[in-house]
Amino acid sequence: MNQIETLRRPTLHEELVERLRNMVVEDALKPGEKVPEKDLCEAFGVSRTPLREALKVLASEGLVILQTNRGARVAEVTQEELENTFAVIAMLEQLVGELACQNLDDAGIAHIQKRHDAMIKAFGVRDLQAYFKANQDIHNALIEGAGNDILESHHRMLAARVRRARFMVNLSDERWQQAIEEHEKMMVLLRARDGQSLGRLMKIHMLNKYDALVKALAAAEDDLAN
Amino acid sequence: MNQIETLRRPTLHEELVERLRNMVVEDALKPGEKVPEKDLCEAFGVSRTPLREALKVLASEGLVILQTNRGARVAEVTQEELENTFAVIAMLEQLVGELACQNLDDAGIAHIQKRHDAMIKAFGVRDLQAYFKANQDIHNALIEGAGNDILESHHRMLAARVRRARFMVNLSDERWQQAIEEHEKMMVLLRARDGQSLGRLMKIHMLNKYDALVKALAAAEDDLAN
DNA sequence: AGATGTAATTATGAATTCATAATTCAGTCA
DNA sequence: TGACTGAATTATGAATTCATAATTACATCT
Structure with missing residues (x-):
């Protein structure tokens, strides 16, 4: 048996x-x-x-x-640690993009497309909750789709360290708009199975996220000072 | 105080x-x-x-x-895990190369050059022990030189998982030669502080290492079968 | 009042103990 | 002989206990 x-x-x-x-x-x-x-x-x-x-x-x-x-x-998350962590995550995201294109089957891509559409819809009505959920689903599906357990576990470990940062600031509409555009491009590249480009874009996407976070943190500090 | x-x-x-x-x-x-x-x-x-x-x-x-x-x-290291691990390490190596060029000072580069020269010397007399030591020193110095604690800790974690593989096979002279050539190029790029190129080369260096390992493992299996 | 030294309290590191799940092994039966 | 049953043994998960380091509270002195 x-x-x-x-x-x-x-x-x-x-x-x-x-x-x-x-x-x-x-x-x-x-x-x-x-x-x-x-x-x-x-x-x-x-x-x-x-x-x-x-x-x-x-x-x-x-x-x-x-x-x-x-x-x-x-553990405290210092500014430096945040930068260091995002730098590493960005590299891992690049690999996720490359591998996801290689390994996802059509059904997997279709599933991500559905979640992507849901995310766009949530953005349309500015439903932050639903947006975060769909966004999370997409990233998880890509990571799982990459089919590399080691990559997945280390990515999760690092993501945990910075997820707290999300609670520290809120998303500017400007950045939100930009993120959506990046996601649209990601879907195009995923459907075209252009792993190299998707990888590069996902890396940039992550670095932009870091950028927005740093700016939001600086703004939050200014608020406190005034 | x-x-x-x-x-x-x-x-x-x-x-x-x-x-x-x-x-x-x-x-x-x-x-x-x-x-x-x-x-x-x-x-x-x-x-x-x-x-x-x-x-x-x-x-x-x-x-x-x-x-x-x-x-x-x-834990067993399956063939698949080995591949997955090396894929992630290679990405991290790329970042190591980029950051090391940015952050190492002249003294740091000089130190690596010294260890590099020692490694070449060890290769000349085929002193495997001394070669491994110098090689390890170089990689450690680059990782530390990158100045990213998160990168360092995750790299170390992954390296531990595959270091065992070194005990499983021995280095072919052909691969050894190739590794030396890659290291020579690495030194050129490091001295020129060309982070992008060094990063790419270090990634490739790691993937080549994996390649050689897989081939050596396959050869070892053949030996057992005969 | 503030600083310094000491006793009392508290929290942690590690050993031990207890309960229970897994494994081993003897015995039974086909 | 070989597969199954169930008791005996062993190993693990978790609670408890013990020893000691760290912290706090307090008294003393300047």
Whole structure:
């Protein structure tokens, strides 16, 4: 009899990794904040052992910082780190574009086209929620379509580090417009299966996203100063 | 008073991560091999708690696989994974090349030139040990010179996954010759601070390395079959 | 009042213990 | 002989306990 699918209940520490990661990414735990084991244990109703295991994993992903005998704190995202992270993600995006063109079948491209159309529609009525969702779906489909697990896991790791930034600023309509245009071009290149060009565009798309983020952050700081 | 450098004794689990990682990378623990906690605890003279924490970290790096209630085994490197990993590393190398040209100062380049000369010398007398060492030094200096911590950490993580492959096959003189030529070109571009070209070349250099590896692996399999 | 040294408290690192899932192995039956 | 059953063993997941480092609170002194 052949293996169906090894059914596995996730372990406590795995669930904790998931939930803690979400809390960090979704800014429920603020950067720089101390996260005493005791509090987290009470919050999740677990003992310290699985929780500490989870913290070790998050530390290796760079989401929290562990200091010996001084516990864990949520990693801060400095300006420099943001730049460094985006630079790497942009390179990975380029590869995603190249591989997605190679490996996606027609059905896969059709599916992305559908999500793209949904995204355009959301943009038309300025439905930010629906836009983010469709956008996320598209990027996920492209990454999965690339068919490279290593690429996928490292991309996800890096994306988690900067996703918080989304909560820090809001999208300018100008940038939003630009992003849409880039996505339109991406679809053209994807349908043409021009991997080299799509890769280059996706890299630029990501760097533009970073650019907009930096400007928005600077503007937000100015607001605070006034 | 400003922080000098938080002096910190490493914790047991950190040391274990280091040592276990080395054991995996240096092939002391063979791929697919089960690594019972009990044995490792005895080997290192520690209790299960820090050891399990270390295993969780290695699992998140992809070096070991944890199966619920069934313990840890050293991750296998499939042909596909090798390809996937090299594809990602190659992209990162490209970025390394671009950034190194931007950020290395003259002293940094001079240092790399020295290590390069040492490498050439080692090649002249076919001193594999010295060659590997100098080669490693050069790549490390370039990565550090890039000045992007995120890039560095992810590159290291990926490099660990494939370093084992070095133990599986030996370098053909033909490939060795080719690698040297590529390195000569790299030095020219680095001195000229032509980041774009250096990036492209470093990417290709890495893909060629993969190519040679695949061929060597295929040849090794043929040997076994005969 | 502010600084300094010391005791009390708290939090963390690691060992141990406990519960349970997985594996092994002996015994039974076809 | 060989496949199945179920008890015994072993290994793992998680809680608890213990030792020690770090922090806080407090008293003392200048």
